[in-house]
Amino acid sequence: MAPTMKVIQDSISVNTSDSMDIVNVAGQITTWLQEIGARNGTLTVFCRHTTAGLTINEAESGLLQDIVSRLSKLVPPGAGYQHNRVDSNAHSHIMTSLVGSSQSIPVEDGRLSLGTWQKPLLVECDGPRSRTLSLTFMGTCQDEN
Amino acid sequence: MAPTMKVIQDSISVNTSDSMDIVNVAGQITTWLQEIGARNGTLTVFCRHTTAGLTINEAESGLLQDIVSRLSKLVPPGAGYQHNRVDSNAHSHIMTSLVGSSQSIPVEDGRLSLGTWQKPLLVECDGPRSRTLSLTFMGTCQDEN
Amino acid sequence: MAPTMKVIQDSISVNTSDSMDIVNVAGQITTWLQEIGARNGTLTVFCRHTTAGLTINEAESGLLQDIVSRLSKLVPPGAGYQHNRVDSNAHSHIMTSLVGSSQSIPVEDGRLSLGTWQKPLLVECDGPRSRTLSLTFMGTCQDEN
Numbered sequence: 227m228a229p230t231m232k233v234i235q236d237s238i239s240v241n242t243s244d245s246m247d248i249v250n251v252a253g254q255i256t257t258w259l260q261e262i263g264a265r266n267g268t269l270t271v272f273c274r275h276t277t278a279g280l281t282i283n284e285a286e287s288g289l290l291q292d293i294v295s296r297l298s299k300l301v302p303p304g305a306g307y308q309h310n311r312v313d314s315n316a317h318s319h320i321m322t323s324l325v326g327s328s329q330s331i332p333v334e335d336g337r338l339s340l341g342t343w344q345k346p347l348l349v350e351c352d353g354p355r356s357r358t359l360s361l362t363f364m365g366t367c368q369d370e371n
Numbered sequence: 372m373a374p375t376m377k378v379i380q381d382s383i384s385v386n387t388s389d390s391m392d393i394v395n396v397a398g399q400i401t402t403w404l405q406e407i408g409a410r411n412g413t414l415t416v417f418c419r420h421t422t423a424g425l426t427i428n429e430a431e432s433g434l435l436q437d438i439v440s441r442l443s444k445l446v447p448p449g450a451g452y453q454h455n456r457v458d459s460n461a462h463s464h465i466m467t468s469l470v471g472s473s474q475s476i477p478v479e480d481g482r483l484s485l486g487t488w489q490k491p492l493l494v495e496c497d498g499p500r501s502r503t504l505s506l507t508f509m510g511t512c513q514d515e516n
Numbered sequence: 517m518a519p520t521m522k523v524i525q526d527s528i529s530v531n532t533s534d535s536m537d538i539v540n541v542a543g544q545i546t547t548w549l550q551e552i553g554a555r556n557g558t559l560t561v562f563c564r565h566t567t568a569g570l571t572i573n574e575a576e577s578g579l580l581q582d583i584v585s586r587l588s589k590l591v592p593p594g595a596g597y598q599h600n601r602v603d604s605n606a607h608s609h610i611m612t613s614l615v616g617s618s619q620s621i622p623v624e625d626g627r628l629s630l631g632t633w634q635k636p637l638l639v640e641c642d643g644p645r646s647r648t649l650s651l652t653f654m655g656t657c658q659d660e661n
Binding site for chain 2: 316
């Protein structure tokens with residue numbers, strides 16, 4: 227008989243430290259997966275904001291600067307946006323739609339099944355702020371047969 | 372004993388009204404989640420087209436114009452594309468790959484677990500048309516213990 | 517009684533043949549879904565690399581060239597990247613974050629529930645290489661009631 231699948235949900239907070247910033251959240255997520263006794267399934271990490279996104283990439287400090295710099299070239303602040311009549315952060319919203327709001331990551335034997343250099347990264351586009359990530363694990367757990 | 376997880380699938384139609392257009396689909400999705408009695412899990416919304424995508428952002432009218440305008444700057448129509456020898460919409464396809472085709476959204480207590488300003492948005496890049504979104508809810512439902 | 521949901525995981529290899537290349541992986545994925553007897557749920561295809569991504573689009577050869585060409589305009593190689601002090605592929609990493617690392621695709625009656633022109637495409641940004649895609653099917657299978 228197949229082990230029973232479960233849904234386990236929670237959220238974590240991540241503090242960012244600049245107007246644009248990229249934070250590696252691998253440690254917090256890994257700890258949570260251990261706490262819930264996850265075995266096999268997927269973890270959906272969902273960023274509950276419209277001016278911060280989530281991506282997966284290498285957490286090398288130069289590259290993180292490059293990503294921020296390139297996003298700022300593709301979507302420059304203050305380029306005559308309509309939204310800036312009600313706020314000043316249209317560029318932050320548009321960057322978020324380019325980066326994406328969530329990542330679904332396979333979990334195998336209780337661990338994120340990532341490649342060698344892959345890390346889940348929160349991409350802050352309108353900080354510094356405290357951001358909330360929703361975590362949804364769906365799959366089997368260690369206490370099941 | 373953990374409540375039993377289910378898979379429930381359906382599709383909805385969304386009409387767009389311009390060559391580029393962004394439509395808030397939160398209402399249609401929320402109604403469907405209520406109809407199926409969803410409780411906890413994820414909803415995967417998948418856009419079954421190659422010239423329209425899905426994003427999550429604020430549904431402020433000025434921002435929606437800004438997103439359309441910025442996509443048109445990043446991927447201008449008619450910029451010597453190879454695909455335009457067989458069709459005229461290469462830019463619509465490329466924009467779709469930048470925006471993405473689907474969103475997986477956490478569902479908690481029967482509701483989309485979105486941040487205050489977050490709305491699921493269909494991004495039409497080659498309209499106006501009728502578009503189909505596949506909905507897959509995986510999780511627990513209200514009639515289970 | 518609802519059929520039991522299962523988690524089935526595996527990985528496949530995909531060879532790319534140029535520094536930038538786009539490979540249609542629909543055939544390999546479809547074969548795998550048949551082998552495991554998938555019925556209804558989602559397939560999460562996750563690219564375990566930081567310089568290759570996954571998108572969904574039409575597999576028309578001219579369009580694939582257009583996607584590569586546009587990514588190279590948006591993120592030109594050698595544009596003074598910090599990461600290039602340790603490696604020479606910052607542009608490959610940044611392109612990957614624009615394209616995205618994974619796709620969650622609905623599966624209905626054992627088949628990918630894609631639109632007429634939609635194909636899952638591996639987007640190589642730093643090849644040629646052998647790439648690994650993780651596959652996670654969550655849902656019901658044919659041997660269940």
